Amino acid sequence: MDSEEMTEDLLKKIEKIDSDIFNPIVIHCERCNKKVVIPIPIQPILESEKREVLITYVHKNNKNNDKHCLVFEVDHDFNILLPKAIDVIISTVSSTGNEKKKVEQKTSDLRYVIINCEKCCKNIHVPVPTKIIENSDIPKTPITYIHKEKNNTDPHCVILYLDKDYGDRDTRFPDVLILYLFPYWLKKKYCFT
Helix, strand or coil: CCHHHCCHHHHHHHHHCCCCCEEEEEEEECCCCEEEEEEEEHHHHHHCCCCEEEEEEEEEECCCCEEEEEEEEEECCCCEEEEEEEEEEECCCCCCHHHHHHHHHHCCCEEEEEEEECCCCEEEEEEEEHHHHHCCCCCCEEEEEEECCCCCCCCEEEEEEECCCCCCEEEECCCEEEECCCCCCCCCCEEEC
16 A cells, blocks of 8 residues: 555554554555554564454444454465454453353343354354344355453453354354454453464
């Protein structure tokens, strides 16, 4: 992308990024309807044995408070492949009793899906809001679920691909999770899985 095509705001964000550790990329987010700067960690990409590294970048649209993520792959030359904006669900595993009641009251229209998380090495229950699946116009709806073990400090995520009956549960596990939403239990912005 030409520097002429970038706004001053984007250029300022790029200048703030430590270029020894991160490679800044600019992607158009269809949900925010704007370009976003994403600091891609260099080390995990270059050290990966995979040809492409799957990355999940979680952020929100400040205008309507829409939390979502960009899922894309990056090759060793930092070329971006197939960016897609999808819904995100953040676990409330560390919530107190009062906070859990508030969440349950807000999310009465949930359908729980059981998946096997390769990172946790156990089955987990994913609370999927039914409106996400009902409002989808594609056969398999992708949803990102961010969670962590109670005793583990690093959150990780799984991407679920659910059909209209919640029966077909394909999953993918991103190699890098970049978070700009800060749940109170999250201490780091970047998690390398």
